[in-house]
Amino acid sequence: MFTSNPFAELSASMSPGVMQTYVVVMIILVVAGVLFDVIHKGSARYFFENWRKSKSKGAKEVGGGELVSIAVQTAVVDVLTSGEFCNQRRRVAHLLTMYGFVFYVVSTAVMVFGYPTTAVPTPGIWTALWWIGGLMVCAGGYWFWFFIRVDVAAEGQSPFRVMHADLFILSLLASVTLGLIWAVAGGGLGVLFGLYIIATTVLFASVPWSKFAHMFFKPAAAFEKRVSKANGTAENLPTLTRDDPEQQQRHSMELLREAPMDMGLGIKREAPRHY
Numbered sequence: 001m002f003t004s005n006p007f008a009e010l011s012a013s014m015s016p017g018v019m020q021t022y023v024v025v026m027i028i029l030v031v032a033g034v035l036f037d038v039i040h041k042g043s044a045r046y047f048f049e050n051w052r053k054s055k056s057k058g059a060k061e062v063g064g065g066e067l068v069s070i071a072v073q074t075a076v077v078d079v080l081t082s083g084e085f086c087n088q089r090r091r092v093a094h095l096l097t098m099y100g101f102v103f104y105v106v107s108t109a110v111m112v113f114g115y116p117t118t119a120v121p122t123p124g125i126w127t128a129l130w131w132i133g134g135l136m137v138c139a140g141g142y143w144f145w146f147f148i149r150v151d152v153a154a155e156g157q158s159p160f161r162v163m164h165a166d167l168f169i170l171s172l173l174a175s176v177t178l179g180l181i182w183a184v185a186g187g188g189l190g191v192l193f194g195l196y197i198i199a200t201t202v203l204f205a206s207v208p209w210s211k212f213a214h215m216f217f218k219p220a221a222a223f224e225k226r227v228s229k230a231n232g233t234a235e236n237l238p239t240l241t242r243d244d245p246e247q248q249q250r251h252s253m254e255l256l257r258e259a260p261m262d263m264g265l266g267i268k269r270e271a272p273r274h275y
Contacts, residue, residue: 002131005111005122006179006187013189016116022197023112026204033207040208062230070226078222093144097172098215100136103129104176131183137176141169167202168210174199 007019062070077083082098085091107130115122146159162170178199182192206212 003124003127004183004187005115005118005127006183007108007111008115008118008122009187010189010193011117016112019112020116023109026200029204030207030212033205033212036208060231062227066230067227070230071223074219074223074226079219084222087148090144090148093140093148096136096140097144098140100133100138100140101172101176103133104137105133107133131180134176134180137172138180141173141176145169145173164209165211167206168212168214171199171203171206171210175203 010016010019082091082094085094107126110126111122111130115126149159175196178192178196182190182196185192187193203212
């Protein structure tokens with residue numbers, strides 16, 4: 001089961017070209033959805049206008065070498081390791097979901113286009129990555145959904161409370177979960193395959209109304225934020241610097257308030273959760 005290509009099994013019931021066409025259509029939907037989202041929300045215009053204002057108001061000019069360094073930092077810290085998350089549980093859940101999704105999508109494309117039939121055996125690395133990626137998405141996604149979400153963990157809301165903003169994570173979990181169940185059941189055509197296709201279509205076709213496009217905007221926003229700090233504007237926000245004792249004192253007090261503590265009076269404080 002874990003070494004078989006479930007998409008190759010479909011070749012006994014349908015032409016491999018059908019599934020390949022479906023994947024291409026999903027790619028087109030993602031590209032079109034992201035472009036629509038950018039145009040509709042004006043994300044690109046806002047980014048470039050903010051970039052222009054930051055350069056004109058900056059206290060110093062950021063050179064090409066420093067820009068490359070900032071780009072590398074953004075890629076390594078903000079993208080590859082999700083360094084913007086201060087909450088370690090949320091960070092781990094995000095990394096599990098992100099890398100699992102990458103493994104899952106890449107291995108799916110390879111199996112659909114490279115090994116579409118059982119005539120050519122699929123290398124074990126690709127089937128293993130498909131299963132590992134899918135299980136990582138489920139581990140990170142369900143962990144986030146039931147235990148880490150702000151409205152659940154901090155506000156005490158029911159984990160089954162669904163909002164419009166949950167479209168992306170729910171469609172992602174539905175698609176991957178149904179895909180794994182379909183593969184466990186032996187693959188092929190049937191009800192499970194139909195449900196899997198429906199959930200996957202919702203995931204990739206709902207880009208303009210979900211947070212899917214968010215993954216493309218975040219690296220650009222993180223890069224612009226680092227550049228604004230480097231040139232001194234910091235998006236007109238206060239920054240924590242060694243030259244500002246008042247900010248240092250305020251930061252130290254915030255850390256003390258956030259940490260559970262025993263002040264020697266028999267009083268132990270709980271980390272803030274409800275707000």
